[in-house]
Amino acid sequence: MSSNVASRSIGILLPLVVSLIVSGAVLLAIGKNPLDVFGLIATESFGNPRRIAATLSAATPLLFTAVATAICFRSGVFNVGVEGAFLVGGLAAIFLGFTLPATWGFALFPVCFLAAALIGAIWLYVPGILLAKFEVDEVVSTLMLNFIAVAITGYLVNGPLLSPLSGNNVTPLIHEVAYLPRLMPPSTLHAGFLIGLVCVAAYGYWCRYTPAGFEGALIGLNQRFSRAVGISVPRTIVGVMILSGVIAGIGGAAHGMGQMHRFSDGFSPGYGFTGMAVALLGRNHPIGIVLGAILFGALASAGTTIQLFSNIPLDLVNIIQGTVMIFAVVELGRISLRRKKGTANAN
Amino acid sequence: MTKMTRRVLQVTTACAALMAGSVAMADERPAAMIIAQGGLGDGSWNDTANAGFLSGLEKTGIEGRPIESADVAAQGEEIMRRAADGGFGLVISLEWIHGEPMEMLAKDYPDTNWVIMNQTRSGDNIASVVFGEHEGSFLAGALAAQVTTDTSIQGINADATIGVIGGFKAPGIDKFIVGYIQGAKAVNPDIDVKVAYADSFGDPAKGLQMANAMFDEGADIIYQVAGGTGIGIIEAAKARGHYAIGVDSDQDGMAPGNVLTSMVKRVDVAVDEIVTDYAADNFPGGEVIQFGLAQNGVALSDMTHTKDKIPAAYVERVNTYRDQIIAGDVDVWDVSSQGYPDFFQ
Numbered sequence: 216m217s218s219n220v221a222s223r224s225i226g227i228l229l230p231l232v233v234s235l236i237v238s239g240a241v242l243l244a245i246g247k248n249p250l251d252v253f254g255l256i257a258t259e260s261f262g263n264p265r266r267i268a269a270t271l272s273a274a275t276p277l278l279f280t281a282v283a284t285a286i287c288f289r290s291g292v293f294n295v296g297v298e299g300a301f302l303v304g305g306l307a308a309i310f311l312g313f314t315l316p317a318t319w320g321f322a323l324f325p326v327c328f329l330a331a332a333l334i335g336a337i338w339l340y341v342p343g344i345l346l347a348k349f350e351v352d353e354v355v356s357t358l359m360l361n362f363i364a365v366a367i368t369g370y371l372v373n374g375p376l377l378s379p380l381s382g383n384n385v386t387p388l389i390h391e392v393a394y395l396p397r398l399m400p401p402s403t404l405h406a407g408f409l410i411g412l413v414c415v416a417a418y419g420y421w422c423r424y425t426p427a428g429f430e431g432a433l434i435g436l437n438q439r440f441s442r443a444v445g446i447s448v449p450r451t452i453v454g455v456m457i458l459s460g461v462i463a464g465i466g467g468a469a470h471g472m473g474q475m476h477r478f479s480d481g482f483s484p485g486y487g488f489t490g491m492a493v494a495l496l497g498r499n500h501p502i503g504i505v506l507g508a509i510l511f512g513a514l515a516s517a518g519t520t521i522q523l524f525s526n527i528p529l530d531l532v533n534i535i536q537g538t539v540m541i542f543a544v545v546e547l548g549r550i551s552l553r554r555k556k557g558t559a560n561a562n
Numbered sequence: 563m564t565k566m567t568r569r570v571l572q573v574t575t576a577c578a579a580l581m582a583g584s585v586a587m588a589d590e591r592p593a594a595m596i597i598a599q600g601g602l603g604d605g606s607w608n609d610t611a612n613a614g615f616l617s618g619l620e621k622t623g624i625e626g627r628p629i630e631s632a633d634v635a636a637q638g639e640e641i642m643r644r645a646a647d648g649g650f651g652l653v654i655s656l657e658w659i660h661g662e663p664m665e666m667l668a669k670d671y672p673d674t675n676w677v678i679m680n681q682t683r684s685g686d687n688i689a690s691v692v693f694g695e696h697e698g699s700f701l702a703g704a705l706a707a708q709v710t711t712d713t714s715i716q717g718i719n720a721d722a723t724i725g726v727i728g729g730f731k732a733p734g735i736d737k738f739i740v741g742y743i744q745g746a747k748a749v750n751p752d753i754d755v756k757v758a759y760a761d762s763f764g765d766p767a768k769g770l771q772m773a774n775a776m777f778d779e780g781a782d783i784i785y786q787v788a789g790g791t792g793i794g795i796i797e798a799a800k801a802r803g804h805y806a807i808g809v810d811s812d813q814d815g816m817a818p819g820n821v822l823t824s825m826v827k828r829v830d831v832a833v834d835e836i837v838t839d840y841a842a843d844n845f846p847g848g849e850v851i852q853f854g855l856a857q858n859g860v861a862l863s864d865m866t867h868t869k870d871k872i873p874a875a876y877v878e879r880v881n882t883y884r885d886q887i888i889a890g891d892v893d894v895w896d897v898s899s900q901g902y903p904d905f906f907q
Contacts, residue, residue, distance in 0.1 A: 269644070272640065273633065273637060276636075369764050373762050373765070373790070374762040377763075383658040384763060401643065402640070403639050403640055474636050475636060480599065481659075484635070485632075515633055516640065519630070519633075519637060520640075520641060520648075522629045522630065523629060523644060524648065526627065529632065
């Protein structure tokens with residue numbers, strides 16, 4: 216167990232350290248003192264309660280997309296369609312948030328969240344069933360579904376759902392009663408962060424204590440063995456895809472009702488993909504996911520505000536993020552290697 | 563040091579500080595401009611605004627920075643608040659979606675000057691920048707009406723018929739369309755201006771289809787007021803050998819020779835002027851600032867690819883209209899403030 220914890224922390228720390236070295240070298244090359252810049256990033260991320268709240272606010276959508284990704288990755292299902300489910304789920308919640316009468320009050324919360332979860336589930340059920348029944352490669356199908364999600368939501372906000380008050384790709388605002396409350400006003404940190412933590416905790420419980428979670432892990436380790444002990448691999452695959460869609464959809468709803476209060480172009484600047492990096496970095500472990508989400512949230516939030524106080528371009532932060540992602544993906548190679556070995560042993 | 567001398571010292575320093583404050587009237591706190599979605603390098607809205615921003619900073623000696631974010635839609639409020647907390651005196655956002663949060667933040671930070679584009683937000687310390695698109699569109703219409711009957715120009719038929727395709731039937735779009743019609747009728751009262759709406763800002767295929775239908779009906783010049791849908795309109799003009807008129811940024815290069823001109827919003831001029839006013843302690847807080855022809859806030863493009871194709875007299879007549887509008891001799895109808903005119907409902 217302790218060696219497990221140690222290897223996990225190395226797994227999180229190593230990509231970070233390497234990326235700091237790489238970006239430090241870049242900074243030196245452009246004549247900046249890396250320590251000053253990293254210090255500025257640190258204070259802009261965690262320097263005072265208001266900055267911490269901004270970091271957690273930026274981390275919130277990543278909690279959902281990382282959990283949604285991890286659910287599938289640990290079963291060896293390479294679902295890259297969380298982005299799409301996040302978008303369609305978010306739009307569903309927003310649509311109901313401004314269409315249903317405001318007099319529904321608090322009832323809007325469960326209705327919007329349920330609708331988002333349902334739409335997200337249906338969205339990823341499709342590639343799930345295609346993989347389980349027809350062995351359609353899930354990487355291809357989910358990636359394509361992302362493009363469809365962007366196209367559909369883009370069409371709707373530029374057309375039928377466009378706010379009459381604006382010529383710009385945005386829907387109307389949802390009713391104010393449907394705004395998720397803010398946790399530390401005036402920061403934008405909202406109750407969606409807590410919902411995200413609940414999702415992470417539920418995911419941890421599901422992994423550890425439920426048969427479905429165990430079966431998911433088992434098919435990720437060895438499909439042949441799973442079949443041999445009577446686990447239905449297709450059913451498990453469809454199950455994890457649906458769960459992933461539910462979490463991604465809820466994430467879209469939380470982001471919409473807590474942060475944006477409307478749907479617009481740019482609703483998600485790629486949270487689904489950053490979530491993949493977070494899941495990989497966190498080794499699909501709940502605590503790792505929380506730490507990874509906070510790290511990427513800090514980079515997103517501080518990466519922008521450091522520009523106010525230094526002439527560090529956004530590109531530098533992109534380099535840090537990029538190197539963290541690359542070294543997080545190194546682990547992905549290890550997983551698939553292990554998978555192959557497992558199958559070979561079973562043979 | 564006795565208590566008394568300390569007291570005196572305190573008072574004198576306080577006075578000195580006050581004096582310094584009143585002598586240096588001009589605001590010297592730095593300025594921040596938040597780049598909209600699409601980021602720097604979009605060759606359009608953001609880059610144009612940034613050029614004006616940098617030029618304004620250089621002229622005034624104010625320090626300032628363009629701020630980019632990969633997640634500008636969701637993080638706008640946090641970025642703007644950080645800028646205000648960080649002692650910035652002027653915060654400009656190019657992102658439309660930042661309007662509501664800015665209205666809220668402006669109350670919390672009365673000492674910060676805020677600027678939003680293409681919308682009107684209330685607050686004593688907010689300047690709302692709007693563009694005189696109706697005036698620029700008038701010139702586009704006046705040019706199109708002259709060109710449309712000149713069969714010596716390639717791709718032009720004898721019909722006095724031109725078109726305009728809007729994204730939506732909405733006052734913000736009809737502001738362009740009405741100006742365009744008025745400009746065309748000023749040249750030729752009998753001209754037929756075909757008007758259609760794509761019901762989408764993001765559907766180039768539909769734009770192409772609708773433009774082709776209009777070309778089939780005898781139009782040879784179509785003004786696009788439809789955002790991304792307009793890309794299809796320009797493509798149709800290129801494919802059919804007719805003409806489109808671009809909008810917002812200089813789109814002449816998108817189909818060289820087939821974009822007659824573009825009705826350009828000079829966001830660079832607007833930002834430059836705002837920075838200059840701010841530096842001179844003359845910030846137009848609480849005002850809606852119109853950037854029309856007089857302010858050089860809207861203009862027709864330089865027509866790099868088409869100016870040799872059409873007689874210079876046409877452009878001269880357009881310039882005459884421009885001068886008349888600036889002088890107040892010609893009033894262009896503004897749907898956004900005046901509602902709909904009799905000739906267009």
